[in-house]
Amino acid sequence: MPERPGAPLPAPGRAPFGARLARAMDAHGPLCVGIDPHPGLLDAWGLPRTAEGLRRFSLTVLEAAAGRAAAVKPQVALYESYGAAGIAVLEELLAGARAADLLTVADAKRGDIGSTMEAYAAAWLAEGSPLAADAVTLSPYLGFESLRPALDLAARTGRGTFVLALTSNPEGRSVQHVGGADSVARAVCSAAAAENARVLGGAEGPAPAGAAAAGRTGLGPCGLVVGATVGDALAALGIDLAGVRGPLLAPGYGAQGARAEDLPAVFGAAAGQVLATSSRAILRRGPAVPALREAVERSAAELAAALG
Numbered sequence: 028m029p030e031r032p033g034a035p036l037p038a039p040g041r042a043p044f045g046a047r048l049a050r051a052m053d054a055h056g057p058l059c060v061g062i063d064p065h066p067g068l069l070d071a072w073g074l075p076r077t078a079e080g081l082r083r084f085s086l087t088v089l090e091a092a093a094g095r096a097a098a099v100k101p102q103v104a105l106y107e108s109y110g111a112a113g114i115a116v117l118e119e120l121l122a123g124a125r126a127a128d129l130l131t132v133a134d135a136k137r138g139d140i141g142s143t144m145e146a147y148a149a150a151w152l153a154e155g156s157p158l159a160a161d162a163v164t165l166s167p168y169l170g171f172e173s174l175r176p177a178l179d180l181a182a183r184t185g186r187g188t189f190v191l192a193l194t195s196n197p198e199g200r201s202v203q204h205v206g207g208a209d210s211v212a213r214a215v216c217s218a219a220a221a222e223n224a225r226v227l228g229g230a231e232g233p234a235p236a237g238a239a240a241a242g243r244t245g246l247g248p249c250g251l252v253v254g255a256t257v258g259d260a261l262a263a264l265g266i267d268l269a270g271v272r273g274p275l276l277a278p279g280y281g282a283q284g285a286r287a288e289d290l291p292a293v294f295g296a297a298a299g300q301v302l303a304t305s306s307r308a309i310l311r312r313g314p315a316v317p318a319l320r321e322a323v324e325r326s327a328a329e330l331a332a333a334l335g
């Protein structure tokens with residue numbers, strides 16, 4: 028059978044990211060536990076601000092999240108700040124999550140000109156890279172197509188990407204919402220929709236308005252980051268996230284103020300695609316594993332109740 032032009036080859040031996048994420052969300056609820064070892068949290072846990080403190084923090088969160096959350100999301104900058112020793116801890120964490128059957132999202136927010144992007148893609152998504160995660164966060168502000176090496180490698184290896192679209196921080200509006208009906212955010216969402224259509228097959232571009240919710244079935248590898256704090260921005264900017272047919276990583280739930288019960292109104296027909304991520308609100312419950320587990324379970328349960 029002839030291949031669709033430009034269609035990536037299926038990954039040998041690994042189911043597509045969309046299917047793996049849907050299975051994990053169905054099993055554990057739509058919660059991603061953010062692993063953000065802020066120096067202040069290390070202090071609060073009675074751990075030294077060293078690579079060994081970072082390691083004990085990371086492995087404790089992993090122990091609490093395993094079997095109770097769909098994914099974990101280490102914040103890469105908080106490992107990089109310890110240099111090579113911090114990166115070694117991140118590698119150990121990623122390997123431990125793989126062994127515990129927890130999906131990993133490397134929160135690296137990478138984005139660069141295409142030739143350099145190839146190296147970022149190889150670091151975070153290539154088979155055999157010590158830093159390979161199941162998905163990586165990407166910044167599209169050098170142009171969505173500059174992300175092509177990562178988009179292609181993710182699709183080819185059964186991995187995923189989460190591209191910043193509407194971020195959870197208040198400053199994001201000053202770039203992302205500019206242009207009204209032709210906003211930057213809407214262009215990013217349309218490009219992700221086209222990418223998933225290309226990989227999955229089917230019509231290019233977003234589904235027509237009023238299309239049935241994509242839910243968790245048949246999601247493509249190109250996800251988006253859409254903050255749980257964006258209020259009515261999706262409607263105001265005319266963005267149809269269900270038509271993107273990709274997973275939606277939603278930070279802002281927890282420490283930034285968004286509540287589980289707010290999410291259905293923010294995401295509407297795309298609620299089934301949402302993977303909410305929470306870091307500090309859970310991590311502040313440590314260092315005792317039972318208390319962390321209880322926080323993870325409570326968050327996962329309230330998100331499952333709100334989002335289905």
Ligand SMILES: O=C(O)c1cc(=O)[nH]c(=O)n1[C@@H]1O[C@H](COP(=O)(O)O)[C@@H](O)[C@H]1O
Nearest residue numbers: 102134164194195196278282283305306307
């Ligand atoms: O890409 C992200 O993960 C991200 C995007 C965004 O729009 N807002 C946002 O807060 N994040 C990350 O999500 C985490 C949120 O942490 P908490 O506010 O402690 O739950 C941090 O690691 C942020 O870097």
